[in-house]
Amino acid sequence: MNTLRALREDLQAVLAPIGTVLDHLPERITPPVAIIAAGSPYVEAGETFGSWSVRFTVVLVASQGTNQTATRQLDHVVAATAVALDQGAWDVERIDQPTMLGHAGTHFLSTTVDVARTVDTITDGGT
Numbered sequence: 001m002n003t004l005r006a007l008r009e010d011l012q013a014v015l016a017p018i019g020t021v022l023d024h025l026p027e028r029i030t031p032p033v034a035i036i037a038a039g040s041p042y043v044e045a046g047e048t049f050g051s052w053s054v055r056f057t058v059v060l061v062a063s064q065g066t067n068q069t070a071t072r073q074l075d076h077v078v079a080a081t082a083v084a085l086d087q088g089a090w091d092v093e094r095i096d097q098p099t100m101l102g103h104a105g106t107h108f109l110s111t112t113v114d115v116a117r118t119v120d121t122i123t124d125g126g127t
Contacts, residue, residue: 008023008036011090018034018084019033021034028104029108031108034061034081035059037058042055052118053116053117055116062077064108067109071109078113081113092115093115093116
């Protein structure tokens with residue numbers, strides 16, 4: 001299997017307890033949802049010879065509602081995400097300040113979580 005695909009699927013499984021987790025940017029966002037996107041840099045040489053560091057950005061999106069309701073929901077999801085990532089052996093590089101995400105003419109309270117995992121090799125394995 002493709003290493004990047006396998007890592008994306010592992011991350012999706014680790015985050016599954018927090019709710020809906022998509023491994024791609026959907027055409028339409030239906031929150032609450034976590035969306036897994038490529039990080040920056042996506043792939044780079046690791047700290048040890050022959051290893052690779054692969055990054056993903058997880059976008060956490062709260063449902064629409066009052067500011068208080070959306071903030072509480074996002075705080076809950078951020079904490080649950082941090083716990084799940086810690087238990088799933090992913091390195092959390094940062095959790096950003098919440099901001100408004102505009103999508104299809106609608107705005108949602110959201111934040112991003114940058115995560116990484118080091119692997120020994122990158123394989124293609126097809127699509």
